[in-house]
Amino acid sequence: MMSNTIKTIDxxxxxxxxxxxxxxxxIPPYLTALYSIRPGFNPDAVQIIRVVAVEEMLHLTVAANLLNAIGGTPDLTVAGFVPNYPAYLPDGETDFLVHLAPFSKQTLEAFKKIERPRLAPGPQKLVKRPYPAGVTVLGTHPGASDMQYFSIGDFYIAIEDGINLLEKESNAAGKTIFVGDPERQVTSEYYYSGGGELFPVVDIESARAAIRLVMEQGEGVGGGIYDHERELSHYYRFDELTRGRYYQPEDRPENPTGPTFTVDWQAAFPIKCNLKLAEIPAGSELHNAALSFNQAYATFLEQLTQAYNGQPHLLLEAVPRMFKFRNLMGELIRNPLPDSGGFNASATFEVVCSNRVRSTLATVTAEASA
Structure with missing residues (x-):
């Protein structure tokens, strides 16, 4: 049954x-937990979180391909694109807050909630829940901010239903919704994660395949621990850390049989959760380091935006940049935060992008509409 929550191309x-x-x-929560792990400890956790972060970049790029395919303009520089953490994410019956926090059992459980396979039990995909004022709520319906999708999986099902409906209506009129410039599609030539092939989205079949990749690899929707490309879903990658054991291709959920490993849950710097710039003494080295990181992250988002708007080669530079953040974040994570009760500093991800990229985007959009 179609969800019918998307009825227009807008x-x-x-x-x-x-x-x-x-x-x-x-990505910010995953990178924060990853770089909070003390050097030389937890190599299995480092590898698992790193792989998932890379694949989230893949999913981000898939979403950009889908938007480009229907003539949209991907923009990661718009105000509010980066959440104000902690932020609410949909998780079935009850939403939950995702934090910028150090590696720990509690943080891992939050990551598993992010990636947990969960769909609404009936046709109703949207739910209404009260939230405190001033918090970021992700997964809301853009036409009804007080309504949120039951789960991330339901959100993507709504997108697929919307694509099916709108393409059917367009075909009946001898048209198609896939009117975007194929040159803006990002393929594996520009991004390789090991977690799935990036392919151009140009029609209904490639759009469905793109959505299936994200849903199966991310949330594990479909019932198996591996997707159709035999890649372990993110939920079960994190479940390996819970159980200290790797999954094998024929394993059942919650019963991995692969090699075992040990996780040292105490081997992380005690960073302060959801730190804000205002909590760091102005003019201090830590404050300057936090500003430098936020500026570097803004540049990263600007570069991604340009990559998704006709310069896909820039993705070859942007993705490695994500892991160069280790040094910038290390200047914060490894140092005590004054008057904090024993906590260390951390990146705040309070990002303000430049007007230059937004001006360029406005020109690109105008030319595309001409």
Missing amino acids: DLKAHLHIAMQLEHAT
């Missing part, structure tokens, strides 16, 4: 922008 574009925001929203 609805679909708005949903795909939110899809990009959702996929990106996991």
